[in-house]
Amino acid sequence: MVLVNILGLLLIGLIVWWFWLYKPGEASAGDGAITVIVEDGVYQPARIRLPAGQPATLRFLRRDASPCAGTVVFADLDISEELPVDKVKEISLPPQPPGTYAFTCQMQMYRGELLVEAQS
Amino acid sequence: MASVQDQEQCHSHAQPGQSAARRELLIEGAGCASCVGKIEKALKQVPGVQDAVMNFAQRTVTVTGDAAEAQLIKAVEAAGYNARGTEAEAESDLLAEKEQADWAYYKRLMREMAIALALGIPLMIYSIVVGEMTVTTNLERLAWLLVGLLTLGVMLFSGRHFYVGAWKSFLNHSANMDTLIALGTGTAWLYSMVVVFFPQAVPEMARHVYFEATAMIIGLIDLGLALEVKARGRTSEAIKRLIGLQAKTARVIRDGQELDIPIEQVLADDRVRVRPGEKIPVDGVVTDGHSAVDESMLTGEPMPVEKGVDDEVVGGTLNKTGSLVFRATRVGKDTALARIIQMVKRAQNSKPPIGRLADLIAGYFVPVIMIIAVLSALAWLNFGPEPAIAFAIVSATTVLIIACPCALGLATPMSVMVGVGKAAEAGVLIRNGEALQTASKISAMILDKTGTITEGTPRVTEIHRTAQRSEAQLLQLAASLEAGSEHPLAVSIAESARARSLPLDAVEQFQALAGQGVRGRVNGHALLFGNEKLMRGAGVEIAGQVDRAQQLAAQAQTPMYFAVDGQLEAIIAVADPLKEDSIAAIKRLQDDGIRVVMLTGDNRATAEAVAAKAGISEFFAEVLPEDKAGKVVELQRQGEVVGMTGDGINDAPALAQADVGFAIGTGTDVAIESADVTLMRGSLHGLADAIAVSRATLRNIKQNLFGAFIYNVAGVPFAAGVLYPFFGLLLSPVIAGAAMAFSSLTVVSNANRLRLFKAQQH
Numbered sequence: 001m002v003l004v005n006i007l008g009l010l011l012i013g014l015i016v017w018w019f020w021l022y023k024p025g026e027a028s029a030g031d032g033a034i035t036v037i038v039e040d041g042v043y044q045p046a047r048i049r050l051p052a053g054q055p056a057t058l059r060f061l062r063r064d065a066s067p068c069a070g071t072v073v074f075a076d077l078d079i080s081e082e083l084p085v086d087k088v089k090e091i092s093l094p095p096q097p098p099g100t101y102a103f104t105c106q107m108q109m110y111r112g113e114l115l116v117e118a119q120s
Numbered sequence: 121m122a123s124v125q126d127q128e129q130c131h132s133h134a135q136p137g138q139s140a141a142r143r144e145l146l147i148e149g150a151g152c153a154s155c156v157g158k159i160e161k162a163l164k165q166v167p168g169v170q171d172a173v174m175n176f177a178q179r180t181v182t183v184t185g186d187a188a189e190a191q192l193i194k195a196v197e198a199a200g201y202n203a204r205g206t207e208a209e210a211e212s213d214l215l216a217e218k219e220q221a222d223w224a225y226y227k228r229l230m231r232e233m234a235i236a237l238a239l240g241i242p243l244m245i246y247s248i249v250v251g252e253m254t255v256t257t258n259l260e261r262l263a264w265l266l267v268g269l270l271t272l273g274v275m276l277f278s279g280r281h282f283y284v285g286a287w288k289s290f291l292n293h294s295a296n297m298d299t300l301i302a303l304g305t306g307t308a309w310l311y312s313m314v315v316v317f318f319p320q321a322v323p324e325m326a327r328h329v330y331f332e333a334t335a336m337i338i339g340l341i342d343l344g345l346a347l348e349v350k351a352r353g354r355t356s357e358a359i360k361r362l363i364g365l366q367a368k369t370a371r372v373i374r375d376g377q378e379l380d381i382p383i384e385q386v387l388a389d390d391r392v393r394v395r396p397g398e399k400i401p402v403d404g405v406v407t408d409g410h411s412a413v414d415e416s417m418l419t420g421e422p423m424p425v426e427k428g429v430d431d432e433v434v435g436g437t438l439n440k441t442g443s444l445v446f447r448a449t450r451v452g453k454d455t456a457l458a459r460i461i462q463m464v465k466r467a468q469n470s471k472p473p474i475g476r477l478a479d480l481i482a483g484y485f486v487p488v489i490m491i492i493a494v495l496s497a498l499a500w501l502n503f504g505p506e507p508a509i510a511f512a513i514v515s516a517t518t519v520l521i522i523a524c525p526c527a528l529g530l531a532t533p534m535s536v537m538v539g540v541g542k543a544a545e546a547g548v549l550i551r552n553g554e555a556l557q558t559a560s561k562i563s564a565m566i567l568d569k570t571g572t573i574t575e576g577t578p579r580v581t582e583i584h585r586t587a588q589r590s591e592a593q594l595l596q597l598a599a600s601l602e603a604g605s606e607h608p609l610a611v612s613i614a615e616s617a618r619a620r621s622l623p624l625d626a627v628e629q630f631q632a633l634a635g636q637g638v639r640g641r642v643n644g645h646a647l648l649f650g651n652e653k654l655m656r657g658a659g660v661e662i663a664g665q666v667d668r669a670q671q672l673a674a675q676a677q678t679p680m681y682f683a684v685d686g687q688l689e690a691i692i693a694v695a696d697p698l699k700e701d702s703i704a705a706i707k708r709l710q711d712d713g714i715r716v717v718m719l720t721g722d723n724r725a726t727a728e729a730v731a732a733k734a735g736i737s738e739f740f741a742e743v744l745p746e747d748k749a750g751k752v753v754e755l756q757r758q759g760e761v762v763g764m765t766g767d768g769i770n771d772a773p774a775l776a777q778a779d780v781g782f783a784i785g786t787g788t789d790v791a792i793e794s795a796d797v798t799l800m801r802g803s804l805h806g807l808a809d810a811i812a813v814s815r816a817t818l819r820n821i822k823q824n825l826f827g828a829f830i831y832n833v834a835g836v837p838f839a840a841g842v843l844y845p846f847f848g849l850l851l852s853p854v855i856a857g858a859a860m861a862f863s864s865l866t867v868v869s870n871a872n873r874l875r876l877f878k879a880q881q882h
Binding site: 001004005008011012015016018019020022023024039040041042044046065066067068070071073075078080081082084085102104106107108109110111 | 214217218221222224225228281284285286288289290292293294295296297298345348349352465466469470471479482483484486487490491494495497498501502525526528529530533552
């Protein structure tokens with residue numbers, strides 16, 4: 001029983017680490033626009049690095065017909081756009097100060113982050 | 121870290137067909153056939169373009185290749201023309217595609233649901249009729265193995281999207297509803313297979329299989345999702361109706377020929393013909409003809425509006441009686457209707473602050489539920505009765521399945537979607553969710569008098585002479601002086617002179633004194649026209665006429681002193697009639713518990729008379745335009761949540777200062793998009809409607825949020841088994857699946873109730 005309890009607690013630790021503490025890799029915007037694929041409950045890439053103070057364009061390609069995937073919301077930027085199925089939707093982002101800005105579906109199940117960083 | 125190249129490769133891999141894409145551009149400024157070659161040549165020189173073919177009659181060019189639209193437009197502009205894309209403009213096509221995609225998705229879910237329930241329901245009936253599904257004999261093992269494999273088939277066919285979604289989310293370090301369903305159903309199935317293959321590994325009492333739970337949960341959640349797709353479609357009815365107002369084609373007159381062309385191809389300055397009974401395709405100014413136009417679909421104003429030469433017409437409205445030819449002024453994305461659609465869509469997708477807590481919770485929700493499921497299983501294993509492992513599996517599965525982050529996430533946006541749409545139907549454009557929420561809390565409303573409570577078109581009602589000069593001479597001088605001013609009172613003087621066919625003379629040294637009046641010289645006479653302050657400042661003797669002026673003011677007229685060469689020669693009174701429904705609309709606001717305050721630059725006596733006529737007991741009089749915002753602050757300091765309503769022209773700072781600024785429009789001029797709320801028609805009923813619909817929407821959001829919170833807060837502990845020690849109650853995973861499937865449907869359906877809301881209660 002002790003072993004089971006230890007395994008259970010380890011599992012909880014794993015959940016906390018995997019979903020909250022671990023920061024996965026990110027895509028960077030260079031000269032071209034980044035294409036974000038919206039499919040099966042995730043944005044891919046979900047973490048996008050952008051330079052601060054510069055406008056940027058993200059191209060969203062929704063492959064998932066589920067209505068959950070139908071809208072992408074950049075709550076901090078007051079941007080909300082509908083995504084047609086199987087068609088690229090370009091979303092222009094105004095220049096932002098450095099910071100982390102979330103983008104999500106309406107229900108917050110699809111989640112992504114813009115990492116806006118000051119250029120050295 | 122994925123590089124840019126990776127992303128680009130990913131993209132090119134994602135869209136293999138894009139290399140030979142066809143794009144259509146509209147060309148403006150191509151007046152002759154020789155332009156065709158020039159434009160085609162310019163486009164063909166853009167890297168990536170394979171071909172460019174222009175249709176001169178339609179002023180369109182079709183480009184084949186993979187060049188970006190911006191590059192193509194740049195090339196056309198470099199050749200000396202203007203170009204714009206057509207893709208974004210076909211809202212009706214986008215809507216049709218969306219409906220088609222939703223329908224296909226609905227059918228897929230229903231198919232998957234049918235397969236899952238075809239297995240789940242007989243198994244459920246078996247478990248109820250025969251009893252517990254235990255594994256004791258080898259024959260039973262074989263039978264359950266077969267059922268287990270069938271269940272696996274259901275999982276792969278009907279629930280594949282949950283497992284794929286859960287796996288991809290997991291790899292992405294995120295978790296969502298798919299994660300919960302996949303874990304819940306997967307746990308139940310895996311445990312059952314362990315019982316089938318290795319019965320000795322679990323205590324005898326715990327040798328149950330839960331295949332029916334897996335199949336039923338998948339079927340019920342697919343059903344819930346399918347019904348949600350349907351219900352969601354209904355939440356966007358208002359936007360559908362607006363999009364449906366757009367005409368599909370327009371009849372343009374080019375080079376003396378009438379052509380029927382798609383609406384997206386109409387260019388600015390095209391001459392457009394509209395016959396009786398046809399929709400007006402784009403915005404423009406009438407150049408020929410006369411007709412009555414029904415604008416009710418946009419403004420909510422039920423009476424058709426007469427249109428003649430030089431009048432503006434708005435795309436999407438209905439030409440009723442006569443034939444009109446007009447010059448297109450705003451086309452494509454710039455038409456009032458297109459901008460209204462964009463504005464409503466933007467507002468529908470924005471969130472009021474009330475939804476932020478739910479969003480914050482939704483962000484952490486799924487991993488927290490997973491932790492609760494583990495803790496619940498551990499609690500049963502440590503403290504539960506035998507068979508503890510079976511209880512642990514059931515409680516963990518049920519916790520995972522019952523939790524519904526979707527209801528929480530949907531609670532706010534669904535209501536906003538319907539509420540903002542409802543408002544648009546009543547001719548009220550709400551800018552965003554925040555404006556919607558604040559509008560519901562307004563406790564005091566400041567109404568600008570001119571143009572808001574009144575018609576805004578004052579008329580000369582009396583010329584009280586105090587010297588020898590005739591009425592006509594006085595009016596001619598006054599109108600000449602005011603000719604250059606756009607003030608509504610000045611306009612009324614000019615109108616009166618025009619009605620009497622009086623010629624106007626040139627004005628010199630014209631000077632407008634804010635809050636006082638105007639001065640200038642006409643035909644060598646020094647003229648002063650304005651209020652008491654202006655006269656006293658210039659040393660004009662008015663003592664003998666102040667009583668008369670006050671009498672006029674007490675009759676809700678605005679008296680203005682007119683002095684010629686330093687002598688008072690007349691009091692010219694103008695009156696601005698109340699809009700016919702102002703009194704009823706103001707009463708509606710007051711009945712809703714809102715403190716209504718009138719604001720005007722008029723003198724106190726006139727203000728008092730107008731306010732009394734309109735049924736308002738509080739007013740601010742003699743307010744200079746620049747002081748309007750200060751009056752808003754004054755009420756805010758008293759603790760009021762202040763709404764300010766004005767025409768958006770000279771009261772922009774006050775509209776911005778107010779907690780919610782309402783710009784009252786006449787017709788469909790949405791140039792006042794900067795206001796929090798735009799009332800497309802002139803009636804103050806729009807204001808009462810806006811507040812009523814915002815209150816109803818907020819009430820609806822609160823119901824949804826309350827329901828979603830309570831559902832999860834009560835449901836999760838119940839599923840974990842907190843009631844078991846006291847009442848012996850433990851929820852079945854199948855019931856949890858049904859509850860979860862219908863919780864988000866309930867939220868969407870409750871939001872849909874708002875569709876029945878009747879804004880106008882007069």
